[in-house]
Amino acid sequence: MRRVGILLAQRLRRDWLQLTLWILGTMALALAGLNGTATTYGNDQERTTLLATVMANPVILLFRGLPSGPDESAFMVFLLLPFLVMMAAFMSTFLAVRHTRGDEEAGRLELVAATTAGRTLPTVATIVHGVLANAILGVLVAAAFLSGGSPTEGSLLAGFTAACGGLTYLGFALLSAQLMRTSRGANSLAVWVLVVTYFIAGIGNAVGTPSDDLTHMESSWLTWLSPFGWAENTRAFDENLWWPALLCLAAFVVFAGAALALQTVRDLGGSIVAERHGRSAARPALSSTTALVTRLAAGSTIGWMAGAFFAGALSTSLGSVVNEMGSDNPAVADMLRALSAEADLEQAVVVVFFTMVGLLAACAAVQTVARARQEEAHGTAEPVLATPVQRVRWLADFVVIGFIAIVLTCAAAFVGAWTGSARSANGASLTQDAFVAAAGQVVAASVFLVLTAVIFTIAPRWTIPLGWTLVTAAIVFGLFGPLLGLPEWVTNLSPFSVAPVPSGDEVDLRGMWWLLLTVGVGAAASLTLMQRRELASAG
Numbered sequence: 001m002r003r004v005g006i007l008l009a010q011r012l013r014r015d016w017l018q019l020t021l022w023i024l025g026t027m028a029l030a031l032a033g034l035n036g037t038a039t040t041y042g043n044d045q046e047r048t049t050l051l052a053t054v055m056a057n058p059v060i061l062l063f064r065g066l067p068s069g070p071d072e073s074a075f076m077v078f079l080l081l082p083f084l085v086m087m088a089a090f091m092s093t094f095l096a097v098r099h100t101r102g103d104e105e106a107g108r109l110e111l112v113a114a115t116t117a118g119r120t121l122p123t124v125a126t127i128v129h130g131v132l133a134n135a136i137l138g139v140l141v142a143a144a145f146l147s148g149g150s151p152t153e154g155s156l157l158a159g160f161t162a163a164c165g166g167l168t169y170l171g172f173a174l175l176s177a178q179l180m181r182t183s184r185g186a187n188s189l190a191v192w193v194l195v196v197t198y199f200i201a202g203i204g205n206a207v208g209t210p211s212d213d214l215t216h217m218e219s220s221w222l223t224w225l226s227p228f229g230w231a232e233n234t235r236a237f238d239e240n241l242w243w244p245a246l247l248c249l250a251a252f253v254v255f256a257g258a259a260l261a262l263q264t265v266r267d268l269g270g271s272i273v274a275e276r277h278g279r280s281a282a283r284p285a286l287s288s289t290t291a292l293v294t295r296l297a298a299g300s301t302i303g304w305m306a307g308a309f310f311a312g313a314l315s316t317s318l319g320s321v322v323n324e325m326g327s328d329n330p331a332v333a334d335m336l337r338a339l340s341a342e343a344d345l346e347q348a349v350v351v352v353f354f355t356m357v358g359l360l361a362a363c364a365a366v367q368t369v370a371r372a373r374q375e376e377a378h379g380t381a382e383p384v385l386a387t388p389v390q391r392v393r394w395l396a397d398f399v400v401i402g403f404i405a406i407v408l409t410c411a412a413a414f415v416g417a418w419t420g421s422a423r424s425a426n427g428a429s430l431t432q433d434a435f436v437a438a439a440g441q442v443v444a445a446s447v448f449l450v451l452t453a454v455i456f457t458i459a460p461r462w463t464i465p466l467g468w469t470l471v472t473a474a475i476v477f478g479l480f481g482p483l484l485g486l487p488e489w490v491t492n493l494s495p496f497s498v499a500p501v502p503s504g505d506e507v508d509l510r511g512m513w514w515l516l517l518t519v520g521v522g523a524a525a526s527l528t529l530m531q532r533r534e535l536a537s538a539g
Helices: 002-040 044-056 058-063 072-098 101-106 108-113 120-147 152-179 183-206 221-225 227-232 243-263 289-317 319-328 330-340 345-377 381-385 391-420 427-458 460-480 512-530
Strands: 501-503 506-508
Touching (some): 002 072, 002 460, 044 072, 072 101, 072 120, 072 152, 072 227, 072 460, 101 108, 101 152, 101 183, 108 120, 120 152, 183 227, 183 345, 221 227, 227 243, 289 345, 289 391, 289 427, 345 381, 345 391, 345 427, 345 501, 381 391, 427 501, 427 512
Antiparallel strands (some): 501 506
8 A cells, every 4th residue: 555655646746737737727627607698598498498499400409418407507517517528538548648558658657567567556556546536536526516505416417427327438548558558549549439439328318208397308329328418417416417427437446457457468668559660761751751651640630621621511501400409499599609708600600610510620720739749759850850850940830730720620611611612502601601700710720839949949748737827718708608607808819709700791800900910929939938948758
């Protein structure tokens, strides 16, 4: 136990700031949700009307939870529980990979394994570390509900569910670290499983069976294939079912046990999934650093483009449906107008979905610049910079390819929007709106590109955690700020909220000039600072 305690203390010293940001951010989301629900959906009638609208168009359930009645607290759980679980899941995923495959890549695990701790105790310490982090997150989420006057049992269940959901993905990330050869591969596998299971739960809810009074939805069997579905079926503040959350705990135990078992049968530095062998000689197309960065970023960029195409197609194909819903239900119209600041509902739908596209483009950009940090930490940047390649040119390649990834992601969304508008009576107008919204999100996403590059030059070890934290905070402020009742100045801190958008037959530039100034200054600053920065090893 003493050895585990020493390893746990070392992890807490390394992670205290990151975990504090994740945990307090999740608690703040719950607190803001309570205030926003009371402000935006102030009475049972408004909430009942909106739930009936959701039943009429189940596609909304792809991006929300499981309806469990019009009670204020239950309605808030419907709106936000998937995102509380998602934040716990991301926190747990990065924590697990950082202290297992990440330490193994950096050579730290080999040094620890040479002591009496061996190879297994560091993983055990990581498990304890992750359990403690999720337990604190769950307690604070429950406290947030209780502070808003929510019933005790439902509050405790909501916090317990968020913690258990995070533990499920902690376990899978530990398993992913055993399967994949690199921390990049382990994180990618874990995150893609997280995203896929999120949409599986949403689709399962969308094809479920609504109740006669249109206030509850019975999940289909598909939902039960996803930890998000298990969490949502606890139905906090309604039926208060604890056993679905126990499924999350059971999955955690299975995944963590499998990770420990696999660790005992593989070599240090090896993996269960064999690493793909490269060519003995590079092709001429890889004769430059630009080509090398393109090769590194290609796979992830294609993934973000696929998600953006789907979002773009929904933005125009759902326009007429939402327009009809808004005509029958003013609550839906008010919700969309609050999110987009647009009077026309079809235009508002395009703006809302392209805000999500901006998020995907920003993720593509941050991930590209984060690869520069990974290359540096893994020691593969050093051989490249030992050649006549200058470090400014090297970073500039990551920034340029990151910008291209942004443009391609937004372009894929525009193509999706054009495809989705083919059957619409005003398809040409919607396509034009999509083009304007896509161009605006290119500018917004570029802000995160240059901010991550600046962080890379002045605090390289914080590149990955701070880059992703900025994106997470911006999407919470930008996409959920109006629904959560946040002040307008707080919402406008997000570049997504002030990006240019279509407004009637014109273009509302909003904060475009400030965004462009930030992009220009950030790009210049990152490249200037890179001239004097030394390479920083993993730490």
